[in-house]
Amino acid sequence: SSSTTPIKATxxxxxxxxxxxxxxxxxxxxxxxxxxxxxxxxxxxxxxPRTNSFLTWESLQSVLDNKVGLKGPMATPIGKGHRSLNxxxxxxxxxxxxxxxxxxxxxxxxxxxxxxxxxIRENTEGEYxxxxxxxxxxxxxxxxxxxxxxxxxxxxxxxxxxxxxGRKKVSAIHxxxxxxxxxxxxLQCCDEVAKKYPEIYYEKVVIDNCCMMLVKNPALFDxxxxxxxYGDIISDLCAGLVGGLGLTPxxxxxxxxxxxxxxxxxxxxxxxxxxxxxxxxxxxSGVMMLRHLxxxxxxxxxxxxxxNTIAEGKYRTADLGGSSTTTDFxxxxxxxx
Amino acid sequence: SSSTTPIKATxxxxxxxxxxxxxxxxxxxxxxxxxxxxxxxxxxxxxxPRTNSFLTWESLQSVLDNKVGLKGPMATPIGKGHRSLNxxxxxxxxxxxxxxxxxxxxxxxxxxxxxxxxxIRENTEGEYxxxxxxxxxxxxxxxxxxxxxxxxxxxxxxxxxxxxxGRKKVSAIHxxxxxxxxxxxxLQCCDEVAKKYPEIYYEKVVIDNCCMMLVKNPALFDxxxxxxxYGDIISDLCAGLVGGLGLTPxxxxxxxxxxxxxxxxxxxxxxxxxxxxxxxxxxxSGVMMLRHLxxxxxxxxxxxxxxNTIAEGKYRTADLGGSSTTTDFxxxxxxxx
Ligand SMILES: CC(C)[C@H](C(=O)O)[C@@H](O)C(=O)O
Ligand SMILES: CC(C)[C@H](C(=O)O)[C@@H](O)C(=O)O
Numbered sequence: 001s002s003s004t005t006p007i008k009a010t011x012x013x014x015x016x017x018x019x020x021x022x023x024x025x026x027x028x029x030x031x032x033x034x035x036x037x038x039x040x041x042x043x044x045x046x047x048x049p050r051t052n053s054f055l056t057w058e059s060l061q062s063v064l065d066n067k068v069g070l071k072g073p074m075a076t077p078i079g080k081g082h083r084s085l086n087x088x089x090x091x092x093x094x095x096x097x098x099x100x101x102x103x104x105x106x107x108x109x110x111x112x113x114x115x116x117x118x119x120i121r122e123n124t125e126g127e128y129x130x131x132x133x134x135x136x137x138x139x140x141x142x143x144x145x146x147x148x149x150x151x152x153x154x155x156x157x158x159x160x161x162x163x164x165x166g167r168k169k170v171s172a173i174h175x176x177x178x179x180x181x182x183x184x185x186x187l188q189c190c191d192e193v194a195k196k197y198p199e200i201y202y203e204k205v206v207i208d209n210c211c212m213m214l215v216k217n218p219a220l221f222d223x224x225x226x227x228x229x230y231g232d233i234i235s236d237l238c239a240g241l242v243g244g245l246g247l248t249p250x251x252x253x254x255x256x257x258x259x260x261x262x263x264x265x266x267x268x269x270x271x272x273x274x275x276x277x278x279x280x281x282x283x284x285s286g287v288m289m290l291r292h293l294x295x296x297x298x299x300x301x302x303x304x305x306x307x308n309t310i311a312e313g314k315y316r317t318a319d320l321g322g323s324s325t326t327t328d329f330x331x332x333x334x335x336x337x
Numbered sequence: 338s339s340s341t342t343p344i345k346a347t348x349x350x351x352x353x354x355x356x357x358x359x360x361x362x363x364x365x366x367x368x369x370x371x372x373x374x375x376x377x378x379x380x381x382x383x384x385x386p387r388t389n390s391f392l393t394w395e396s397l398q399s400v401l402d403n404k405v406g407l408k409g410p411m412a413t414p415i416g417k418g419h420r421s422l423n424x425x426x427x428x429x430x431x432x433x434x435x436x437x438x439x440x441x442x443x444x445x446x447x448x449x450x451x452x453x454x455x456x457i458r459e460n461t462e463g464e465y466x467x468x469x470x471x472x473x474x475x476x477x478x479x480x481x482x483x484x485x486x487x488x489x490x491x492x493x494x495x496x497x498x499x500x501x502x503g504r505k506k507v508s509a510i511h512x513x514x515x516x517x518x519x520x521x522x523x524l525q526c527c528d529e530v531a532k533k534y535p536e537i538y539y540e541k542v543v544i545d546n547c548c549m550m551l552v553k554n555p556a557l558f559d560x561x562x563x564x565x566x567y568g569d570i571i572s573d574l575c576a577g578l579v580g581g582l583g584l585t586p587x588x589x590x591x592x593x594x595x596x597x598x599x600x601x602x603x604x605x606x607x608x609x610x611x612x613x614x615x616x617x618x619x620x621x622s623g624v625m626m627l628r629h630l631x632x633x634x635x636x637x638x639x640x641x642x643x644x645n646t647i648a649e650g651k652y653r654t655a656d657l658g659g660s661s662t663t664t665d666f667x668x669x670x671x672x673x674x
Contacts, residue, residue, distance in 0.1 A: 132518035146479075175566065216577045240550070
């Protein structure tokens, strides 16, 4: 029941292993008959003065036009006077919520079974303000900014997500016992939104305690919402519970219905071009993009094909203890479709 | 071979379960013939204007005089215009390094075996500056401060600790890819100190990646040193790997040879006074205090008695799945001495 007029989506293959895993996504999507027309954009070799970054103005515009995209890893080129590529995307496109589901993959054993967590990270402010200065030699400050606007929209997104995905509980993660004003404002916003969702159990958990409880018993949590840096930390911790960033997808949500799905692992330059990379995180991110587009049938087909291929264990890349190439693993997934 | 002139040490039993677990320490120390004379100080019921906190000036002075102490949990009384008790102690006594060893207890099974980690946390600045303000309604800032002075002394402490404790590796944990100036200064200091310890392997690890690797494979780490908030987060995560804050000791190191050992768990008001509390964290903190005093023989005797009691499994408190009272568990430890 999917549309036959292709939907245009921006594709940032990215650097390092990016192009190889992006190729895997293209093949799997083709095998599943997904009607997507990719609008491919590479990281430029020069700083674009319009964006002050190695991302061109055209590539940002592509996401704004298509309203949907998929992004591989981008390593920020060494040098001065320009911004990190990932941060440029988040700030320029106003990608205010970063959603990272972490769930145990059947057949891939870690120390934890049945993990099923959703981290929702404020993605535009907090410790990522970029405001730092030296007061006197040997004394430096950085400024964390929390606004009602950004806190409300991410809290609203988290509760709406919980409700529409049949989730039972939202935990707001904070350190308001120390940062009473900043994290306090974040919590006030969560409190306010929680009142509109009496059917969702709501709790506040201090970040240190949250990390301790996550490693002891992740089943205590369901949806977690938090300021930027805590989200950065906790989403990686949660990914670790199920095997790491090579297996976990993410999707960035912006204003006006924009969604940029993203594999958040690194560009792994050491294995780039060797047909060894694991495309799972980018594939699962692609599935998140399809769900966002309401292409649910194909999303579920592709999701099952990935999960089943990993569960069977015959074709696995080296990071999962196997010896398959990226192309063999991709072919195995296509064969499941 | 321990001295027979008793050494004076400050004891803060603290609130909630504090007095019960402090009683346990006193009994175990007596059973082991430790020549300590406790100088006991309770949290006051009124704010002392000289400290602007519920800690009296006399109790702070006691630590400065004795240079050594042991502290139970302290819940900051609700109210306004005074400071957190824990932070008052750290700042007034200049307790610049918080050392938290996390190791697997034989016979107490968690998902992780053979964990053996030391977290060393900068304890006086960073995100704990207390500097926050509202810029305009709905926009608040908090300020993180990193100084060369505090970073150097904690880095120096960490490398010296590694060397004197036969440790092989120090990992400096940071987020300098985002906070280039503040965390950058912290790393510069670690780099500088590391050069003086060529025999210790030194690495820098971004905090998000560190959390992911800790839950995947804690054996990758040995000694970890980091700014205040990261230390707060990572030390709790590490405690979670081996069973939680009820089982892990800590010791705060200050200038002029001051050491204040501390159980960092909460005061558990729900079970206070019921003879149900687990004194392990405070007991193991007491062992750290004894090692600091070079009372190594008695430290090891008490340590073994605690470990063996838990390993045998006959006497365990409810938090460890047993049904022993605090006094029975304490008696079992004394019987091992
Ligand atoms: C690469 C880095 C700037 C980034 C972040 O800190 O947000 C990454 O860790 C992530 O989580 O996407
Ligand atoms: C109680 C709280 C202020 C404290 C902290 O954040 O440092 C605690 O979590 C700790 O680790 O000792």
